[in-house]
Amino acid sequence: MKFHVMTLFPEMIEQGLHTSILGRAMDAGIISLSTVNIRDYSEDKHRHVDDYPYGGGAGMVMAAEPIAKCYEDICAGGPKKRLIYLTPWGRVFNQDMAKELAKEEELVFLCGHYEGVDERVLSRYVTDPVSIGDYVLSGGELPAMVMIDAIARMVPGVLTNEESGETESFENNLLEYPQYTRPEVWRGEAVPEVLLSGHHANVDRWRTERSIDRTLMYRPELLAGAVLDKKAKKYYNEALAAQKRADDEASKNEK
Numbered sequence: 001m002k003f004h005v006m007t008l009f010p011e012m013i014e015q016g017l018h019t020s021i022l023g024r025a026m027d028a029g030i031i032s033l034s035t036v037n038i039r040d041y042s043e044d045k046h047r048h049v050d051d052y053p054y055g056g057g058a059g060m061v062m063a064a065e066p067i068a069k070c071y072e073d074i075c076a077g078g079p080k081k082r083l084i085y086l087t088p089w090g091r092v093f094n095q096d097m098a099k100e101l102a103k104e105e106e107l108v109f110l111c112g113h114y115e116g117v118d119e120r121v122l123s124r125y126v127t128d129p130v131s132i133g134d135y136v137l138s139g140g141e142l143p144a145m146v147m148i149d150a151i152a153r154m155v156p157g158v159l160t161n162e163e164s165g166e167t168e169s170f171e172n173n174l175l176e177y178p179q180y181t182r183p184e185v186w187r188g189e190a191v192p193e194v195l196l197s198g199h200h201a202n203v204d205r206w207r208t209e210r211s212i213d214r215t216l217m218y219r220p221e222l223l224a225g226a227v228l229d230k231k232a233k234k235y236y237n238e239a240l241a242a243q244k245r246a247d248d249e250a251s252k253n254e255k
């Protein structure tokens with residue numbers, strides 16, 4: 001899979017992504033990354049790519065033409081590629097989106113800066129406006145890196161069997177269970193006994209139940225989409241009832 005990134009800071013993207021699992025996948029030729037400096041498409045002798053906003057107001061706006069030329073160059077000789085514009089007003093990125101985007105052969109990312117980008121080039125070429133969360137960052141580079149990392153992990157061959165994403169958070173709408181490694185006792189605190197038992201069915205059951213506990217505690221809205229077997233569903237209903245009793249008790253004590 002090939003990732004193209006249109007940016008004013010190509011070195012930021014290169015340095016951020018050529019490490020660890022993604023670096024290894026690039027070396028193996030499973031994914032590739034190409035950064036393009038939008039400034040190279042400026043028609044201005046000072047290489048400006050921004051201008052004042054029509055209608056007044058604070059800040060500068062990235063002009064349409066350098067971005068259009070940059071994107072057209074990336075697509076030259078082939079069909080238009082899916083173009084993701086990183087923006088706080090886009091659809092919020094999640095694991096399902098990462099999986100869906102990982103099916104593409106190529107993706108182009110547009111990193112904004114300043115107050116944003118001239119709407120005319122966005123409406124002409126952008127297929128997916130995407131946000132990484134409800135906060136405002138200074139530029140689209142970090143969001144692009146976040147998305148590329150999450151998408152690349154879903155590309156077959158990027159994760160080894162040991163790193164498999166199958167048991168990670170958001171699989172089956174559950175958060176991941178707690179993890180432990182050596183030593184068996186750390187500062188007086190022992191690893192849960194079931195994990196030392198070697199009894200795989202019990203370990204699996206314990207992990208499912210801890211995933212349910214954690215999801216109920218931090219992201220209860222996810223559980224509506226989780227597929228649970230009979231035992232897990234029973235555990236969930238009991239945990240939900242216990243949580244409700246605790247909430248009722250707490251609000252009674254507040255009064």
Ligand code: SAM
Pocket residue numbers: 085086087088089110111112113114115116117130131132133134135136137138139140141143
């Ligand atoms: N004026 C814009 C607004 O209110 O929506 C914010 C511009 S922001 C300072 C500059 C650039 O950072 C944006 O064009 C976008 O590319 C990127 N950016 C900022 N926050 C982001 C977020 N939560 N998700 C994705 N991209 C973001």
